[in-house]
Amino acid sequence: MSRKLLDLWVGIFVAVGLAGMLFLALKVGNLSAGNFAETYPVTAKFANIGGLKVRAPVKSAGVVVGRVVDIHFDPSEYEAVVTFNIDERYRFPKDTFALILTAGLLGEQYVGLDPGGDEKMLAANDVISKTQSAVVLESLISQFMFSKASEAPSE
DSSP, rough: OOHHHHHHHHHHHHHHHHHHHHHHHEEEETTTOOOOOOEEEEEEEOOOTTTTTOOOOOEEEEEEEEEEEEEEETTTTTEEEEEEEEEETTTOTTOOEEEEEEEEOOOEEEEEEOOOSSSSBOOOEEEEEEEEEEEEHHHHHHHHHHHHHHHHOOO
């Protein structure tokens, strides 16, 4: 094999390796645009969103049904407004409950949808009124510590 042909194969191998690394990096960061399905936007307001980020998954029954597309603060109601796109294939009742959940003990946060029983379905630009904010681990620890401190006998 000539030197030029060997250099060509090494170059191709390196290019394929770099393309594979880029693909994996985009997949891990949830930045790949692999879903071209039609979606409809839905909004929910939360008192605390914890560490929820844009592009976080929206799941129902463990299945990814959408992605968070916008997070902003409503200064009039002092709440976080989360907008997410739901895949057009999935329809949820109007009384669906939106929760901010954590994957594992310290994993990423995502929006969980718990469907209700209403006959009417959510449509584009609807607002989910029933929400549950993120559980903040620091708050739980401080509540536990203060409750234990108040139980201690005073001398």
